[in-house]
Amino acid sequence: MAAAATSTSTTQLSAPYRRSSTLQNSNYNKNNNSNKVPSNGVNGDRQVMVSKRGCNGVDNGGGFCWKASFMYWTLEDVAHVARHHWILCLFAVGLLFFMAVEYTLRMVPASSPPFDLGFVATRCLHRLLESWPELNTLLAALNTVFVGMQTTYIVWAWLIEGRPRATISALFMFTCRGILGYSTQLPLPQGFLGSGADFPVGNVSFFLFFSGHVAGSVIASLDMRRMQRWEMAWLFDVLNVFQAIRLLGTRGHYTIDLAVGFGAGYLFDSLAGKYEESKRRTSLLLHKEASLT
Template sequence: MNGDNLHHRSVPQTTTILKTTNTISINNFNLKKTAPNHDGKTSEWGGHRRWSLADASFLRWTAADAIWLFKYHPVPCFFGVALLFFMGVEYTLRMIPSSSPPYDIGFVATVYLHRLLVASPTLNTVLAGLNTVFVGMQTTYILGTWVIEGRPRATVATVFMFTCRGILGYSTQLPLPEEFLGSGADFPVGNVSFFLFYSGHVAGSVIASLDMRRMHRWELAFLFDTLNLLQVVRLLSMRGHYTIDLAIGVGAGILFDSLAGKYMNKVVAADVDDSCTTRPHLS
């Protein structure tokens, strides 16, 4: 008896069929089955059926449904309210003139740190060097999961991520911020040019952190998340990335880790199928 089976046995079965009301209740979600009409219309479960306004779902909504929605699904409700708010912002906000530099809220939040780095080039170089060390830590861990531990998922995710970053970064080339503070100790080492969208620094950190969590290396994952947050602040302060680059970097790390997982599962399934297939020997 494995853990999965034990878990499933312990979960109460809540699926019931209420024949008297012609309603199927599945895990507290009621699905009402429409009975056949005498005018030739078939049920909702199949066949052809003419739709009318009386069939609209919202006509069956009640105040109790609204309370239940806000109580048990607060996250979608929050995003729904946020959608309405930002629709208002989008239609009333004046666009930035083409002659002006982009407006970035992350730059506004780090004005003091930016001035500090401008006044102290040595501090900027030290922080750039430390950030490069952190990038080396990411690279070492991700390659180590493949070369040492034989788990290539994080490496595959990183390859996917940087390839897509190159395509997007080349497709739409964003201007370097006017207040950019470069350093020869930064990565890419030598203060060479780089793609702004999206941040490979952040995405690589997220990929490594997700792998650590899968392996229950909680302390190491917390360390990487903390260093990643400091990296975000530093990149904003030296104007090395726009805020949107960093935010999408987080999403890219999660996305490509998931895609790499699906790819690896597909490869494993294919290997199992090959091992179970008897191939005829050629004489």
């Protein structure tokens, strides 16, 4: 049992300072035995607070302590963190890399069009759609059908199945999108390939930031997963990826519009869930108050 407990503790991120914490705690206990502090009063309360926090006798005067665990790491501890927390290490490397990129990158002048890596990656698709308008129209029509599928499912879940969460998510999302889209109006990308079959129909003006097409698809897919409709969810995810590629190819959205659209779908689905939960709690509270009266 002792070996199993030791093995389990090594999987924690706090493992590197186990040895230092033990040594310092033993020293603290010795000092504590030689310098007893009354358990009553402010000093006694502070001592109890420090001991409960697991501090090593280091107090900044307000009941809080500093424990710089990395100061006691060994090479074995570093290897442990790299092996069991490689995702965090990867993001740490990414932070340092993009800090260097950001501070050494030449900014795009105001007279030049924005740089978009997604436009660079879909350059061939853009040329194909530009030289083949019929294909562009066909893809636009198919994309409009997909948007109709999203809308139909979200409304169906509310009106037919009685589950309004996806509809609430869409309301939150499109309202926020309108506020952000109007606040910062991005220029239409150069080379935009519009189509009368695309949604919005007739190439009317639209907000670039962020993509409502992508966010709406994510909202529908998340609702499908909650209902364990796995095949439908995966279908929507795949179609959403194709939709994003097409939007880049036609220059209908910047890459950042699509990326934030994915995140917005998850964000507003979560907010809609919290909204529903808050309303349920309020309803239960009112019901209890009514039953008591």
